[in-house]
Amino acid sequence: MGIVEKLPQHPQWSKSFWEWKRMKRTLYLDKIQKRSEGFRHIQGFIQKTGIPLRWLNPKGRILWESEYFKRHPNFCHLIQSNSFSRRICAEAHKEALRESLRWGEAIFSKCCFFIMQIVAPILKNGKVVGGLVASPFLLVNPSELQPEELDSLYQGRFKKTHLFEKALLSIPVVKDREVKGVVQYLFKLADSLSDPDLGDLIKIREAQVLQGKIADQIRDLKNLDRELSADSLSKLFYEREKEIVTKIRLGDREGAKEILYQLLAIILVQYLENFELLKISILELLIILSRTAVETGAKIEEILGLRYGFITELAKLQDQEELCVWIVKVLEKMTDQIYQTRNAKxxxxxxxxxxxxxxxxxxxxxxxxxxxxxxxxxxxxxxxxxxxxxxxxxxxxxxxxxxxxxxxxxxxxxxxxxxxxxxxxxxxxxxxxxxxxxxxxxxxxxxxxxxxxxxxxxxxxxxxx
Missing domain, CATH: 1.10.10.60 (Homeodomain-like)
Known part of the structure; x- marks a missing residue:
């Protein structure tokens, strides 16, 4: 018996295997649409931001779109009246989706001409099943667009008509100061629609942010007015070690994190080419953190239990990026223990x-x-x-x-x-x-x-x- 014959009989199902696959990809979307909570989140985003929304499959085909696209006229339908413009928009959506997976966050970018977009992926069991595209929107009112921007639109492919101008005026405007909030909102929406969630992407984003902060610290180290010898780095490490102990004693998590980034930069400059020595230095840092936690009032039994678990986890790590993200998490858990056992006031x-x-x-x-x-x-x-x-x-x-x-x-x-x-x-x-x-x-x-x-x-x- 072939694979098609094994499929459950359903009037919507085709005997074509590829059509069956396409329908299978949309089952998750159908499930979301039927769930009032998920659909309410989608409508909430549209109402709060005013930006039209589309749900695309991984190849860029539209699975669902908001009411904006059903109105006549709307800007996207007018400029996508030829295959050239449709390809530009489709490529812009797919490129933004790739970038969002790479950086672990929603991506804010240009769609076409002067039109902006925000894109976030939807995952099911770690696989991409589509993406949310919040577009079109402008960063300025249409009347404030530069003449050359409008010329690029009207020259050659599109005629300046009353219909076109009316469609242009219907595009929502998002101010610069509001963009960051909308980006975060769309990512949260995509997270709520994913199954189970976008946890893996959030880890990617955390790693990227951490890498950036450590890179800044390494750059600052190299700008110091002295040679970065092993001796000078060891002394600098010792100075920062005393500072992080003070921050931990105070329960100053953000301050301790900043010092930790400096310590990681010093370690990486010393042992970038030797992963085992890097792990040994991280282990020494772990001992410093756990000892400080005990000295500042955390229960010794709990800290020793945590430390044993941390050492077991450390032995399994095989990647520099993972190692840096991990030690930051360790710091957070240690400060949590201190905070729980002492007077918050x-x-x-x-x-x-x-x-x-x-x-x-x-x-x-x-x-x-x-x-x-x-x-x-x-x-x-x-x-x-x-x-x-x-x-x-x-x-x-x-x-x-x-x-x-x-x-x-x-x-x-x-x-x-x-x-x-x-x-x-x-x-x-x-x-x-x-x-x-x-x-x-x-x-x-x-x-x-x-x-x-x-x-x-x-x-x-x-x-x-």
């Missing part, structure tokens, strides 16, 4: 305290002044700082100032007195005393070490050249 207060210190470290600061900023008594604020950080507020201020001073010490043209003043110390001798207490050496010795390291790196670079 205190987190917000401490975050405001540290933000205030970062903004005003070069000014005279007192416990009373900072306490007023977050509407607490000085004694209550001191108690919270001691409980959460195990130190005093004055020590927190001093650590921020010393970190700022260390960066300035790399510039040999700035005097010690100037640096002390710029980071908030009115007295150079007190600056020296605090610096030695925190760093274990005087600012003068620290500067000499920086200078010596810079000379060594330069000589190494010259000898290798």
């Amino acid at each position: 205190n987190y917000q207060r401490l975050k405001k305290v540290m933000e205030f210190i970062e903004a005003h470290y070069n000014e005279p600061l007192t416990v009373e002044q900072i306490a007023r900023e977050i509407y607490l008594s000085p004694s209550r604020l001191s108690h919270i700082i001691k409980d959460e950080f195990g130190t005093t507020l004055i020590d927190c201020i001093s650590k921020v100032r010393i970190e700022k001073a260390k960066r300035l010490l790399g510039n040999g043209e700035i005097s010690m007195a100037q640096i002390a003043q710029e980071v908030g110390f009115s007295d150079q001798s007190y600056f020296t005393k605090v610096f030695k207490k925190i760093e274990g050496c005087t600012p003068k010795i620290y500067r000499a070490q920086l200078s010596q390291n810079a000379v060594s790196e330069r000589n190494l670079s010259l000898s290798m050249g």
Whole structure:
């Protein structure tokens, strides 16, 4: 018995195998149309944005379209009255669909002439079954279109008629500031219509965003006024490690993520060609994150359980991109654990305290002044700082100032007195005393070490050249 004979008998089904395949592709669409919820989402998009919508199959054929396309006249039907224009639009839709799959998001692009489109894919069990095309729309009112744009439309293929102008005026207009929101809206709509969802595409988008952020950090590293030797990168890693610990302690997820991107950039610059060493460095980073989570109040049993699971997952990863996305997820889970086990109000207060210190470290600061900023008594604020950080507020201020001073010490043209003043110390001798207490050496010795390291790196670079 052949495959066609095995198919269930149905008056709509043809004995042609290829026609059967085409009908099979539309079954999911029929199912959505019958589901009031899915159809309500589609109509909601059209009503809220004012943009016509089409559902195309993977080859670009129209499976469903909104009422706009049934009106007479409408712009798309007029310009697609010849095969040339239809091909331009079809190719624009298919290209945007390919790009949306590549980047993991809805794509905003030009359709034809001055007409814009937004395209998002529909997936079923990970396979493309079609795409949503929100088009036509303009970014400016038709009266604001440039003469050359209209000339490109009317020259040769189309005649300027009253019907054409009426159709042009019927095209909805979306302002520049609104486009991003419409793009996100269409992607959410496509996600709700996909089966099960667009989770795989969202992962692609997250990976692309992460790659971009790490690439920015690598570019910043290469723009630093020093050689990127193994020694200098290790020191830079150590500095950033201390910063991420502070951010994690505060529950500052976004701040910790930014530092994590810098740490990943440093690791990638060092071990880009050696994936195993890259994984070892990521493992070290994982240990730092888990230790910090425990030190800041997360339950040790839960963190150890998480860490065991993370190490098992890490062993299975075989791709650099996957590795970077994974460690960001680990950071989020660690901060979740910390946040769950500690006072949420205190987190917000401490975050405001540290933000205030970062903004005003070069000014005279007192416990009373900072306490007023977050509407607490000085004694209550001191108690919270001691409980959460195990130190005093004055020590927190001093650590921020010393970190700022260390960066300035790399510039040999700035005097010690100037640096002390710029980071908030009115007295150079007190600056020296605090610096030695925190760093274990005087600012003068620290500067000499920086200078010596810079000379060594330069000589190494010259000898290798």
